[in-house]
Amino acid sequence: MTLNWTLDATDGTARAGTLRTAHGDVPTPVFMPVGTAGTVKAMTADAVRSTGARMVLGNTYHLMLRPGAERVARLGGLHRMMDWSGPILTDSGGFQVMSLSGLRKMDEQGVTFQSHIDGSKHRLTPEHSVEIQRLLDADVTMCLDECTPFPATEKQAAESMRLSMRWAARCREAFTPREGYGLFGIVQGGVYPDLRAESVDALTAIGFEGYAVGGLAVGEGQEMMFSVLDTTVPRLPTDKARYLMGVGTPSDLVGAVRRGIDMFDCVMPTRSGRTGRAYTRHGMLNMRNARHADDGGPIDPACTCPACARHSRAYMHHLFKAGEMLGPMLLTWHNIQYYQDLMAELGGAILAGRFEETAARIDAGWRNSEEEKAA
Structure with a gap:
């Protein structure tokens, strides 16, 4: 059986549940501290555990550049390397595709980019992203997507979203099911309800172990973010985990839980x-x-x-x-x-x-x- 999520209770549209993974069960709603490069900045793994955190996030882009996914695999995987026995979710690198726009070139097959570390050239495709995350031993693998920037015209958002949906199908094909491991699709579409609906329909037709809402908290403001969630979340499957990527402030979290989101990550608490x-x-x-x-x-x-x-x-x-x-x-x-x-x-x-x-x-x-x- 792949990774799964079960519903324990609802109160309005807010949900409490349990995410079951190869490295343990995680009560939801859950906030995942961000360990971009294999460490939650300024904290030991024991310190992170002491807070009650059950799941952390790593980043495909950063770890593929340094120390390298193959090296991590040779050393026993990311869990062993960073002394974290609980579940790990890895971001696919899609956000960096957006934020490092000056150092990359995109095409239908993937993205070619220059390392921000030493300028070396690298190629990331949906298949390669999935393979890197397998080498890292991520419990939750994220589809490679293009995080649509804000602002974007409806035409730009549509083209970006549809590319991400084509990449999602390729990620699904490349992912090898394993006991306690899963692949999450990422809903895109900017601030346009019809595009978000189209994205949800495309992802649910493919079928994933969980569904993330991406492309938010990129400058649109809380009111618009909540508006997008109001029209998007009700369309997502009720028996799968829902993950709002890169969010946010305590107020953001409360409002998103109210709207039925189960999982969160953000650099705000560590950066602050x-x-x-x-x-x-x-x-x-x-x-x-x-x-x-x-x-x-x-x-x-x-x-x-x-x-x-x-x-x-x-x-x-x-x-x-x-x-x-x-x-x-x-x-x-x-x-x-x-x-x-x-x-x-x-x-x-x-x-x-x-x-x-x-x-x-x-x-x-x-x-x-x-x-x-x-x-």
Whole structure:
């Protein structure tokens, strides 16, 4: 049996379920910390595990360039290399196809690009992307797609989406089913409902173990993102996992769970941790601000991470002002803990039939934050 997802409860259109993989079961909704190059930046694997994270993300593009998928395979796979025994999802490289537009050339068969590391030329096709992810031993393999940029005309979005659908069929053909492993298709189509519907229909006709919604959080804004989800998610199969790629803020996550999304990833908590910004139940805090210099209290009294349990806001402020690497390490740990706690709280609320009440309380905590308004 390939990887599968089962529904445990619903509350409105919000869903709680279980993703079953070769490397363990994952309760959903789930947030996957981003380990682009085989590590969640500034964290050990033990630290990531301590937050309650059950699944992480790696990136095909970065790992194929360095250290190389074949080398990872020779060393026992990505799980062994990065000391992560739980499930791993690997991004196919499609986002980099978009973001590195100045270094690549696309055609029907795939994409040729220059490495951002040393300028060397590489070729990535749907088949090669699937093979790289197999060598990495990813539990969830993502189809290679072209992440449609924003803004894009309807004609541009249509051409991009249809290319991605042709690539999806080739990925399905190239993927070898294995016990506990699966392939996810990616819905594209920009901000155009008819194109999103066409993409869903094409993907479901092919058949995948899960379905991702891609091409969002690329500049369209939250209102438009939610509008796209409102018209897209109800068309997706109800018995498969739904993954919103590269999203997002706590508010984004709450709104997407409300609309029936099960899986998330985003660099925000780790990137913010490295730049002094802390996510809390009462909004965002900038630990570089002078107001924290004499504050002996924790970042978030409700948080159990080491930054909150053992240190003060004043100490965190000092670490960042002094340029000490411990500051980004502790604050990244805190932010990942916050995201994991948020997902656990939302999942528990769905199981208890209290999702809207819980979501309203979470949203209110963020709306009342003065520093978040200033940010």
